[in-house]
Amino acid sequence: MSENQTKARIGVDIGGTFTDVVLEHGDELYTLKLLTQLEAPENGVREGVSRVLEQASLTYDDVGLVIHGTTLATNALIERKGARTAMITTEGFRDTIEMGTESRFDQYDIFLDKPKPLVPRRWRYPVSQRHDAQGREIMPLDEDTVRSIFPKLQEEKIESLAVCLLHAFVNPEHEQRIQALIEDEFPKLRISLSSEVSPEMREYERFSTTAANAFIQPVISAYLERLRKGLHEDGYRAPMLMMLSGGGLTSVETAVNFPIRLVESGPAGGAIFAADLAGKLDLGPVLSFDMGGTTAKICFIENGRPQTGRHFEVARVYRFKKGSGLPLRIPVIEMVEIGAGGGSLARIDELERIQVGPESSGASPGPACYGQGGTEPAVTDADLILGFLDENRFAGGRIHLDRKASETAITKSIGTQLELSLPLAAAGISEMVDENMASAARVHGIESGKNLNDRTLIAFGGAAPVHASRVAKKLGIKKIVIPSGAGVGSALGFLKAPAAYEVVRSLYQHLSELDTKRVEQMFLEMRQQAQAIIDACQPKSVVKETRKAFMRYIGQGHEIEVELPDQLQTIEERETFKQRFDREYQRQYARTIPDMDIEILSWSLNLYEANEFKKLILDSNLQPSGVSDSSSEFREIYDFTKNTFQSAPVFQRSELNSGQILEGPLLIQETDTTIVVPEGFSVTPLAGGHLMLEQK
Numbered sequence: 001m002s003e004n005q006t007k008a009r010i011g012v013d014i015g016g017t018f019t020d021v022v023l024e025h026g027d028e029l030y031t032l033k034l035l036t037q038l039e040a041p042e043n044g045v046r047e048g049v050s051r052v053l054e055q056a057s058l059t060y061d062d063v064g065l066v067i068h069g070t071t072l073a074t075n076a077l078i079e080r081k082g083a084r085t086a087m088i089t090t091e092g093f094r095d096t097i098e099m100g101t102e103s104r105f106d107q108y109d110i111f112l113d114k115p116k117p118l119v120p121r122r123w124r125y126p127v128s129q130r131h132d133a134q135g136r137e138i139m140p141l142d143e144d145t146v147r148s149i150f151p152k153l154q155e156e157k158i159e160s161l162a163v164c165l166l167h168a169f170v171n172p173e174h175e176q177r178i179q180a181l182i183e184d185e186f187p188k189l190r191i192s193l194s195s196e197v198s199p200e201m202r203e204y205e206r207f208s209t210t211a212a213n214a215f216i217q218p219v220i221s222a223y224l225e226r227l228r229k230g231l232h233e234d235g236y237r238a239p240m241l242m243m244l245s246g247g248g249l250t251s252v253e254t255a256v257n258f259p260i261r262l263v264e265s266g267p268a269g270g271a272i273f274a275a276d277l278a279g280k281l282d283l284g285p286v287l288s289f290d291m292g293g294t295t296a297k298i299c300f301i302e303n304g305r306p307q308t309g310r311h312f313e314v315a316r317v318y319r320f321k322k323g324s325g326l327p328l329r330i331p332v333i334e335m336v337e338i339g340a341g342g343g344s345l346a347r348i349d350e351l352e353r354i355q356v357g358p359e360s361s362g363a364s365p366g367p368a369c370y371g372q373g374g375t376e377p378a379v380t381d382a383d384l385i386l387g388f389l390d391e392n393r394f395a396g397g398r399i400h401l402d403r404k405a406s407e408t409a410i411t412k413s414i415g416t417q418l419e420l421s422l423p424l425a426a427a428g429i430s431e432m433v434d435e436n437m438a439s440a441a442r443v444h445g446i447e448s449g450k451n452l453n454d455r456t457l458i459a460f461g462g463a464a465p466v467h468a469s470r471v472a473k474k475l476g477i478k479k480i481v482i483p484s485g486a487g488v489g490s491a492l493g494f495l496k497a498p499a500a501y502e503v504v505r506s507l508y509q510h511l512s513e514l515d516t517k518r519v520e521q522m523f524l525e526m527r528q529q530a531q532a533i534i535d536a537c538q539p540k541s542v543v544k545e546t547r548k549a550f551m552r553y554i555g556q557g558h559e560i561e562v563e564l565p566d567q568l569q570t571i572e573e574r575e576t577f578k579q580r581f582d583r584e585y586q587r588q589y590a591r592t593i594p595d596m597d598i599e600i601l602s603w604s605l606n607l608y609e610a611n612e613f614k615k616l617i618l619d620s621n622l623q624p625s626g627v628s629d630s631s632s633e634f635r636e637i638y639d640f641t642k643n644t645f646q647s648a649p650v651f652q653r654s655e656l657n658s659g660q661i662l663e664g665p666l667l668i669q670e671t672d673t674t675i676v677v678p679e680g681f682s683v684t685p686l687a688g689g690h691l692m693l694e695q696k
Contacts, residue, residue, distance in 0.1 A: 007064030007238070010052065011494035012045050013266045014070040017293025017343050017363045018395075018462065020488040020672075021048035023056050023063075024495050030055045031488045033395045033462065033672050036363040041072060042227040046234055060235035067494040069243035069265035072223055073216050077263070077326065078315045080118070082215035083159035083190070087119045088149065088178060089207070090166040091126040097207045105323025113317045115326050118215045123156060125149045127165075127178070133508075135171030146181050153186065160190040162214035164207040169199040169506050190217045197258060198329045200602050201506045205311075205329040212314070212328060213260040220259035224252055241499070241537055246331035247272050247306060248500025248608055251536040261330055263314055264337075266490045267297045271306040271333045273493030274458040277483050277690070279304035283456045287441065288335075289471065290489060291464035293343045293380075294360045298441045299335035300450050301458075307448065309334035309561075310504065310550075310604075331502040331604070336444040340436050342380040342463040343367055346410075346429040348417050356433045368409035369401040377413050379463065381406035382429035385422060387637035387645065388466050388667070388676050395462075396671040423645070427638055434467055438474035449588055456481055460489030465675040469693060470640065477695075484689030487672020499537035500608035501530040511551070511578060511598040523547065523605055530607035542610045550602040551581050553593050559601055560584050635667060639679065646679075656685040 008025040014036055023030040032052045037044040049066070053059065076082045089096070097117040106112055127149075128142035153161070161182060168175045172195030179191050192214040198206045228240065242255040243265040255262055267290060274288035278301050286301040300307040312332045313325035339358020343366060349355045356379065361367050367378035369391070383389050384406050391401035407422060415425035445452045453476035459468035465482050472480050485492050503526040509515060527545065534543060550559035562581045565573050582592050633650040646665060653670040656662075661684045664677035668691065677683045677693060684692045 008056065008058055008062050009065045009067070009495055010049060010063055011269070011491040012048060012066065012068045013269060013488070013491040013494065014041050014044070014068075014072065015266055015292050015294065015490075016071055016075075016360065017341065017366070019044045019048055020491040021045075021052045022485065022488050022491040022495065023052045023058070025056055025058065025062070028056065029485060031485055031491075031672055033398070033487065035366070035399075038363060041070065042223060042230055045227060046230050049231070049236070050234065060231075060237070063236065064238050066231070066236070066238070066240045067243060067249060067497070068227075068240060069269050069490065069494055070223075070262065071266060073220055073259050073262040074264065074314060076216045076219045077118075077212060080315075081219070082118065083218040084123075084157060085119050085160045085162060085211065085215045086123040086125065086153060086156070086158040087162045087164055087207075087211060087214075088125050088127055088146070089164045090130060091128050093164075093166055093203065093207075094121070094124045094126045096164075096203050097124075097211060100204050103323070105321060106318075113324075115315060115317050115324065118211045118326070119162065123158065125152065129165065129174045131165070131167040131171045131174065133167055133170065135167060137171070137173075141174045141177055143177070143181060146178055150185050153182075153189070158189070159218050160192070160214040162192050162194070162207075162210045164194040164203075164210050166203065168193070168195040169201060169206065172196075172199075190214065190221070192217060197260065199505050200310075200329055201508075202329070205327045208326050209260060209328045209330060212326060213258060216259050217256070220262065221256045224256060228252065239537075243269050243494050243497060244331075244500070245312070245333065246308065246500070246502050246606075247333050247497060248502070248606075249494075249497050249537055250499070250501055250533055253536065254501070254533050260328060263312065263328065263330070264332060267299075267335060267337065268333045269490040269493035269497065270297060270460060271299045271301070271335060271493070272497045273460065273483070273489045274299070275301050275304055275306050276493070276496040277458060277481065278456075280688070281481065281686070281690070283458075283479075283481065285450075285455045287452060287455045287457050287475075287477065289437070289441075289457055289459045289464050289468060290461045291437070291459070291467060292341050292461040292490075293463070294339070294341040294362065295337050296340040296437050296440070296461075296464070297335045297337045298437070298444055299333060300444070300448055307334045308332065310602075331504065331606070334448075336440050338436060338440045340379070340433050340440075342378065342383070344379050344433060345376045346378065346382070346414060346432070347376070348414065352418065354414060354418070354428045354432050356429055356436060368405040369403065370399060371402040371405060374405075375409055377406070377409040377429065379429060379433050381409055382426040383463075383466055385410060385426035386430060387635050387648075389674055390635070390650075390669065393669060423638060424643070427640060427643070430467070430470075431640070434470045434474065437467070437471050441471070441475055453477060458483065460486040462487045462673050465673045467676075469676060469678050469681055469695075472693075473695065479695075480693040481686075482675050482691040482693065485672070486675075487670070498609035499534045499541060500606060501533040502604055502606040503530050504602055504604040506602045507600075509600045510554070511574070511581075511600065514574060514600075519603070522603065526603075526605040527607060530605060534607055534609065538609055543607050544610045545608070546606045548604045548606075549577075549600045550604070551598055551600050553596045554599050560588060564603075637665060637667065637676070639665070641679070653689075653691075656691075658685045658687060660685065 130139035194210040198209040270290040290297040316325035344357035365374035367380040547564040648665040668675040
């Protein structure tokens, strides 16, 4: 075994409420949850790493790798706390990022607010140049118009620049020349080229993605520099890798150049964690359910792989309303995210209904029970009143929950206004957040053309094991897996993720006239680009690749994703390619269109480190065992079916033995979360420390 394999690895996930830290050393796992330090998140990372090393009785010299995911990129976009960003674009396209696609995400709202561009109009500078759609130069770059911008950049104290030219994804020469001219005059200015950030057709999405990359680049680079410097001062000398929104790992240098790919890196780690577990346990189709302090994330997993996409929205004006945000065209793990977390706030709306989220109490002040000044009731307050949480063991005992504060907040904001008792008000909050999550899963299933009731639910995150059984019941799902280390699932997912990088390029082709030589040359260049980034993360690693095309019938407005054969040289291979398109189109739209040619707009290559896993062997010959005499601790928990409290035994997860079956109602306590097993469910400890809940 090599030295790198014997050294510890650490995963760190910064969420909106908690910073999760996981240390893996051989077969030993150490976890830690801290409240996120929003003003200086790098200090929370350093504190978490130091404390988890202390838990494991290790030093910085014993660590071979730190893998990090952060919400900093997302927060900078949502809060508009990025750099002073300018844009250089083709003459006549100055207002592209303001006009968008000219569509309305809500056609009946006459007071519709659309997202404001990250770059104000006065900082968007046109230049004379033009390429056509094939990349041919039809108007040379007027370098004098570029130089005329220099005084404006200096006068406005611009910190970052996005260069977004028409058809630059086909021919980047003019963008590259502008970069060279700017760098000669402003060597410290951060510059993002659309031909590098998002080399795909559709100007609005490409310009928006590049502007967002430029907007957050100085913020992310400064944060990562502070973090690396701080860890170095603490004594850490090994590499640090960053989690990408597409589910792979990359170097800090790549993350600094393309910070937009860090958006949603935390939830991506959770999906990787669930996909790894689905493969090990041979679970078949899976629905991953990640509920933390601020949001809940739901993702479909097929054949051990999470569903992926290339479209994402951030900073929505109407939170969680599709079309109301800034579009990003980057490789992402596709999931639905809603404002339903432990910190989501409850209120009464104008129709006297209980509403939960999307507003969150965050890490500060947090739910009322945190005792940090919060006065509004949150989901965590309701869970405490319903008996699902232990005020003395929350977050491993590091946070003491104030039950009196929860009672006061729920009674004042919900109970008194609706004339409900405290338990019923708390149950109403819990019921609403559970229904919100179940509804989001149903809609996501319909949009993706996937069934829900034939899946296993994998629940992780600090709050998911508390709510998983009721969400599963609403969705008709019979089996739930609560992984070992569920409370810090995303950080654990970082340790499962491969070094990977996806490259996407646009090259317009008709399938009937496919230029295979040009396509293969393009893939060769894409492979070289991806390989260089992987080598910077994990030198000499064995890699695999997945190639995809984004295709549609000629004249359609949107493409579908189709995996390519290994080669496209022969007639048979092209026919295989067409058959794959037909199958996927049939699956999504229940029909195909005979005798119509197919066009290909973009191509992707995903190069990733080949990680193998061994499937865990499960014992199918298990017998139920009673629990009443097995636990010395009992707690009163709420029964939603009977609308009353009932006594339930409380187990420590470490006390459970693999192979036994326990019948609900019961609670299982662990360091970072609590598993609620209601009446009508049984729970079985599996190999690897995971738990299987089954509905009768």
